[in-house]
Amino acid sequence: MLPVEKLEFLGRRYSELDELICSPAILNDHRELSKLTRERGELEPIVQKYAVLCDVKKKIEDDEAALQDPELRELAEMELPELAAERDVLERELKLLLLPPDPHEERNTILEIRSGEGGEEAALFASDLFRMYGRFAETKGWNIEVLSLSEAQAGGTKEVIALVSGKGVYAELRFEGGVHRVQRVPATETQGRIHTSTATVAVLPEAEEVDVQIEDKDLIISIAASGGPGGQGVNTTNSAVQIQHIPSGLLVKCQDERSQLKNKAKAMKVLRSRLLDLERAKQEAAVSAERKSMVSTGERSQKIRTYNYPQNRVTDHRIKLTLNKLDRVVAGDLAELVTSLRNYRQAELLGEVTDTGGGSDDP
16 A cells, blocks of 8 residues: 555645745755755655556546446446556556665675686686676676786686776666576586586675774784786785774785785775675665675575576576576676566565565576
8 A cells, every 4th residue: 555644745845845945045055955956856756656646546536437427438448447557557656766765776886706616617607707797887888997806827717806886886786696607518628518617796885985984903904915827017016905804804805906005995995895785784684684695605506596508598596587698698788687686676675575485496
């Protein structure tokens, strides 16, 4: 049921804001004007949609009354199903608009990808995932900045941490966190057998300095020579920075830049986001469970999604969605997956989902 009293109150507040914004006292107070204009903008879609809903309900009442009139009955019977469907859509949209917004939805995002089970093939898969998100970011006009990169000896990626910046990044990527599983024939496999490997993905909203207060006394900062394969120039200076946050036990290392100061700044950025995520986990049990699944060990039984190369198939087990276009997905076409996951989350918030168990499973 819609909270009619609340909707009517918001309508009255919207009208009140219209009058206040036009008053000379408010027009001369730029700070208050900005505040009231922002509030009015937040209420506007709710008030407008509720007005449309009231209009549709009035038409339904008129048609129901017209059923008693032999001359109007046929027309009313034709209109009622369409009006009822429109009413149901409007009511659902209003419920979504009334849900409290996630304050982090418009934030930039710290994206962490680590190889899991599967050795060299897992490292290659981690690289593939990072490339996939990079291509998706290009389609959205986002920017990706690598904060930390640890490459595997035989190629691929052991761990990559990146900052993804742009409009609505966290809202789009937040459900990508978890264990991703790949099924394919590795290039080194001589007998054509399919191997299964995993990589873990964590998606954290970027923390601002005002979100997380970090005391210098709570940090242990270590400097060392950067490590990594290939003997690149970055390895020849003592530029790698490792920061340990004593109260939480969190440990962050950054060695991607030649500059010690730049590495420290990047490490602090990652640390803040991880601490913000821990704080959210303490406040919300649901977020705690989500974070726990994101940073799991990468066991195959904890997977959220499977990428099956021989069958060109990708399956998201949380929403039981299978798409037979893996080639397009790994090329960055994540729109259908992202939209489906967001719609599923909205349905959960509205209490429309009763079966929250794991989805379909690949052999």
